[in-house]
Amino acid sequence: MSDAPPKIRLRGLRKAFGAKQVLDGVDLDVRAGSSMVILGGSGSGKSVTIKCILGLITPDAGTIEIDGRDVLAMSAREREAVLDRTGMLFQNGALFDSLPVWENVCFKLLAQKRLDRARARDKAAQALADVGLGPEVGDLSPAELSGGMQKRVALARAIASEPDIIFFDEPTTGLDPIMGAVIDGLIVDCVKRLGATAVTITHDMASARRIGDEAAMIHKGRIVWTGPASTLGDTGNAVVDQFARGEREGPIQMELRR
Ligand SMILES: Nc1ncnc2c1ncn2[C@@H]1O[C@H](COP(=O)(O)OP(=O)(O)OP(=O)(O)O)[C@@H](O)[C@H]1O
DSSP states (O other), X not given: OTTSOOSEEEEEEEEEETTXXXXXXXXXXXXXXXXXXXXXXXXXXXXXXXXXXXXXXXXXXXXXXXXXXXXXXXXXXXXXXXXXXXXXXXXXXXXXXXXXXXXXXXXXXXXXXXSOHHHHHHHHHXXXXXXXXXXXXXXXXXXXXXXXXXXXXXXXXXXXXOOSEEEEESTTTTSOHHHHHHHHHHHHHHHHHHTOEEEEEOSOHHHHHHHOSEEEXXXXXXXXXXXXXXXXXXXXXXXXXXXXXXXXSSSSOGGGGO
């Protein structure tokens, strides 16, 4: 087991936008089957890191390995095959109001013609059931749903293709604390059921502890700490502890948190 490569391995990842060096040598390992939470101030590069892994942003330097294979060196087709095995829950849900919920849930499977419409409907009903929603929700428009239901639908979409890596970008933002805990529970259950590897960006420490096995903190363009998510707030690392406790005073300066 210990010889297996990490599911995701980032080495020396660098990305600048104009004069701004956002990623300045990000190194990170995510073990297969584990749940990694990425923490960091606003604008610290958490989403950019995930977008690099997903191929939405090309890094200036560094390597991205999935299952030990360098994705940046792959052909477009090989890379697509790898990305087909990933799911993503976007920060705002990113549901299409023009499509009913069930088509949103199976959007990827329909777009890639992996399922015909009848089977996709069944698949959508199953994915909706997995997140605690009845099949009747499938016929609604996303605009008719509450924020918590939209997050559930977005989660159903992320899991419908049974990916082996799932990214969650601030899955509980905008939800009340109880709904946040419900969504966290669903994420943990779904990830476990799929046997997937999960990477979550969150600012919500309660959520980080619930979802994460491990946590990593990005600061000044690098990963400055990784460790058990259960220790957040009491890690002994002054940067991480200030962030996790939400303290004004500490090594993180206000200018970095514009
Ligand atoms: N496509 C882009 N073009 C130019 N600048 C960008 C682009 N994408 C991100 N940035 C910049 O990179 C920096 C990091 O952005 P990123 O979205 O990764 O932050 P984040 O850590 O996810 O923040 P938040 O917690 O606020 O979502 C920001 O300064 C942002 O403006």
